[in-house]
Amino acid sequence: MKVAVVGATGLVGTKMLQVLAERNFPVTELVPVASERSVGKEVEFKGKKYKVVSMTDAIAAKPAVALFSAGGGTSTEWAPKFAEAGITVIDNSSAWRMDPTKKLVVPEVNADVLTAADKVIANPNCSTIQMVVALQPLHKKYQIKRVVVSTYQSVTGTGVKAVDQLLNERKGIVGEMAYKYPIDLNVIPQIDVFLENGYTKEEMKMVKETCKIMGDDSIRVTATTVRIPVMGGHSESVNVEFANDFDLNEVKALLSSAPGIVVVDDPATQQYPMPMDAHEKDDVFVGRLRRDETQANTLNMWIVSDNLRKGAATNAVQIAEYLQGKGLL
Numbered sequence: 001m002k003v004a005v006v007g008a009t010g011l012v013g014t015k016m017l018q019v020l021a022e023r024n025f026p027v028t029e030l031v032p033v034a035s036e037r038s039v040g041k042e043v044e045f046k047g048k049k050y051k052v053v054s055m056t057d058a059i060a061a062k063p064a065v066a067l068f069s070a071g072g073g074t075s076t077e078w079a080p081k082f083a084e085a086g087i088t089v090i091d092n093s094s095a096w097r098m099d100p101t102k103k104l105v106v107p108e109v110n111a112d113v114l115t116a117a118d119k120v121i122a123n124p125n126c127s128t129i130q131m132v133v134a135l136q137p138l139h140k141k142y143q144i145k146r147v148v149v150s151t152y153q154s155v156t157g158t159g160v161k162a163v164d165q166l167l168n169e170r171k172g173i174v175g176e177m178a179y180k181y182p183i184d185l186n187v188i189p190q191i192d193v194f195l196e197n198g199y200t201k202e203e204m205k206m207v208k209e210t211c212k213i214m215g216d217d218s219i220r221v222t223a224t225t226v227r228i229p230v231m232g233g234h235s236e237s238v239n240v241e242f243a244n245d246f247d248l249n250e251v252k253a254l255l256s257s258a259p260g261i262v263v264v265d266d267p268a269t270q271q272y273p274m275p276m277d278a279h280e281k282d283d284v285f286v287g288r289l290r291r292d293e294t295q296a297n298t299l300n301m302w303i304v305s306d307n308l309r310k311g312a313a314t315n316a317v318q319i320a321e322y323l324q325g326k327g328l329l
């Protein structure tokens, strides 16, 4: 199958190539696409070198599927053109996520909404993906009423410039700033821009995307999203109130048997998920499971995942795998 990766030289694009190779997605020919200034450069995939091409040349190459990670502007302009040419786009930007005509998909939760008619499919925001993977099996059993989430997000979610800022600060080098403030030895309680309601765009993504993916607008979500000086993945403290009561052992069993989840939860031996352990893994790690003793039917948990993998590249590749497996490409 001919596969295009748009934004192939960025942090997520590079990870998409790595994940496609690792998971043995049946790529017969790769079409790497990047900005005009990268056209002609070479990208390596499974030991073979491919020349980076322009958007127009990528459409002319007629890949079956195109994984986009090149920002909202590029997706808004180009995804419809790819779709018109019969190419299925799986888009990692926020451009189409809340468009009612587009599906927003986390395969473990709602892959079954996909049909052959879906030519532009949205990949959710990283912090939302890892949370809904853990919420879904519990929602099915106990019916979620409300979620209170605080995130601890890796600088890799911002991109190369932010990784460079952190590494430069550690070496005492004054370089370009991705953030308004230093990130090393600091915590920044702002991810993306502020909206009129006082929340950030990242926070409102978590609120809206959760309901859309889980197909239930009655789930109330309130979020505080925070950038911290780590690189391996995003962590989340999640407080969930259910309509029905639960048994903690049953919660652990439900999560342990759910697809894509690994439970790491043993206070006796101080076992819990951490970003340095989630790094380069495809799973969502859940731990610190305990009852909220201040309120009925309420659970506290800690969710960690590699934001560049399950939070972006892996989720996109899993969507492609689902489409391919069902003959929808």
Ligand code: 2RA
Pocket (backbone or CB within 6 Å): 125, 126, 127, 153, 154, 156, 157, 158, 191, 202, 307
């Ligand atoms: C972040 N959610 O971590 C973004 C990346 N999509 O900033």
